[in-house]
Amino acid sequence: MTDFLRGFVEFWDPILLWYFGSLNLFYGILFALSVFEVAKHWALASKLDLTERLPEEAFPPVSVVVPAFNEEAVIVPSVDALLSLDYPSYEVIVVNDDSTDRTLELLSETYDLYEVPPAFTHRLETPPVRGYYRSRRDPRLLVVDKAKGPIATRSAPLNVGINASRYPYCAIIDADTIMEPRALRRLTRIMFVDPRPVAGTGGTIRVANGVRFRGGVPIAPRGPRNWLASFQVPEYFRAFLFGRLGWNRLGGNILISGAFGLWQKRLMVAVGGYDEASIAEDLELTLNIHRLLKDRREPYDVPFVPDPVVWTEVPETIQMLGSQRERWHRGLLGTLFRHWRMFLNPRYGFIGLLTLPYYVLGEMLAPVVEVTGYGVIAAGLWLGVLNVPHALLFFALAFGYQMLLSLGAVWLEYLTFRVYPRARDYARIVVFALLEPLGYRQLTVWWRLKGFWTFLRDVSSWGSQARKGFATETGSGGGPGDGAADGG
């Protein structure tokens, strides 16, 4: 036993140290690149904002597609916010995915729906649709009542929404997400300044827990009170402000979040829409589009833009957060396995040679490596081959570095967009960023490991979701919600 453990420690020790060193070096580079990107987008959003002076007809018309399954707690404020967007030409398509609660009734009562002919081109295969309803109150709203399909994922309602859309761009947003009024305008801005055609783009997702809204506008946003939601705030900052911005400079993003993204419809149709078999349908679609355009050798870009913002409820209970993170990791595994041919394939440029290897080594295998690392340290201590001060120093370095990265993301956000007006909210976020490696991180590692297990067992469930609703000027307090917002 002792020999085995000694061999285990000796084998893993150098691998883990190299992994730790090189991954963190890469994070540092990604952070540096994101600083340049923030500066660029800051200039585009301020002194170079051409869209401020463009006439309305210059903006591309957009179909906003909202899949809704049992969303009675959030659907009305969410649709209200979407109908108040400051954007010249758009429609909102809510796809009721066979909800068992009052989602459809609420929509019908609130927006005074009437049935319209099913005069939509069926470009994508979908489960049957029971009916199409237009709002008398606001003709930009179309509600599609979809019957249940064989697999319960977000893909089927999204494909139904794409079929029902009439504009050349589709924006995808979750029903438990509030879009800021100017978010769509900011999201389309990049199309006027990117020298390559924009295939798709995504914006920032922020934590809505604790924020009150009036007509889609956050009123004096505050950080969440709930401790679990508070841990997720620096996580979201890190994921969006330095992760995805950094990738803009390294060949584009391979993940445009399903909670807030915009795509050319022709490309969505060309790849067959969202994959109904996939749990990570947003990652799958993004990779499919990258693959299609690289195969066709068409120039394109998939940039992330930091200033369009949507607000989403994040889970406030361990059970729901665990289920979300397990599902994300299971989806990541499935998608990366399906696209293994792109891995280290020079045909796919940066995506094949850098982004996918990073996702495999730095995201997919990260929980396995981390747990192995804990095992090696424990075994080393037990065998007496590792001295305690050095082990503690190593922990301090590892956690200190993670804290530093989180603080960097918080600082970047504070210096630029500063969504929270009160300094004390940032102070609280900093505290949670510092506490994150001491317990919360290990929990996420555990959930991600469970993702491996459920992936191997071929589990395809989406998991349960519960909503409490957004805090509006007249509404009740905010609460937990799963949301497919991808903070990771």
Added chain:
Amino acid sequence: MGLRPLLYLVGFEFGLLGLLFVLLFLWSRVRIVLGAGRARRELAAHAALRGWSEGDPAGPVRRALERCPIASLPRILGTRAARRAEEAGLSVAELVRSSAAHRRALRWARSRLWWRRLTAAELLAAAGGPGDVPTLVRLLADRHPAPATAALLGARRLRSDRLIPPLLDLTVGWTHGPLSAKEHVRIVLAGFGEALVEPLAERLRSVEDEAGRVALLQLAGRLGREALRAEIERSLAHGGLEARISAARALASLPRRGSVGPLRAALEDPAWQVRAQAAAALGRLEARTAADGLLRALADPSWWVRLRAGLALRQLGWKGERLLESVRPETDRYAHDMARYVLGLEDAAVWEYVS
């Protein structure tokens, strides 16, 4: 790897991040200082413009504009103070054109930096004069979408006939920006009105590729001039499907009398997409004389043609509704089903699909 090299590596990474933080902090300070200076000069220009609109001499405005960063000029020219000065009978644009800032901006139109070319295009869009047309033509052909889009605004403002040929080129060949950008070009071109008719007809006569013809037909439809009818009708017999669809759609925007005949003929087109578009166009024209053709189309093998024909008959008012009611299941079951379906639709639903 032993602990010591690891410490060096991580120490280096910490140092790198620390350096980045310092740079980030310095950058934010520089940005604040520069931004404050720029804002101060912009405010001074606003104040001078406001004073000018209230009767003060033009000298301070000229001086304030000279001091203003070029990049701020388009924004200042779009403000209320500038508009008030224009309303007061004083042309801010002329004042800008006579300034050194304007001359510098024109030089920026040839810059290698796209954002400088953008500023130049935006300035021309806000204050360009007839003498700036050659620069605008150059910017319209810019390889970067931002200056080209801003130059479109300049073209809209100047409306010089010399801009029509490059804009027609863009209608066919624009590859920049959003997918809907060609529609923006068409809207700008449609603003040229009568001056556009002859060059457009000429292009329609000479265009060879289908995509180009479709783009020009869409422009012709937007313009809706009788003088373009011959070319549009000729496109109804084009070999390309998209060209025939666009021609049918364009005919709906021309005066009814001449359009009904060709559209009735298009109801017999081999492609269902063209037949459906022809039926929709006849409905839009409220062509009562085509009611019999629409009634026949109600028995078309394609569901889309039947729907469009049914909706078109609803648009004809009581006459069309009577015809829909007269359809019997023994004549054609599908035509009967569609007639019942369309008659059962709310007016709002019909309106949605015909508007």
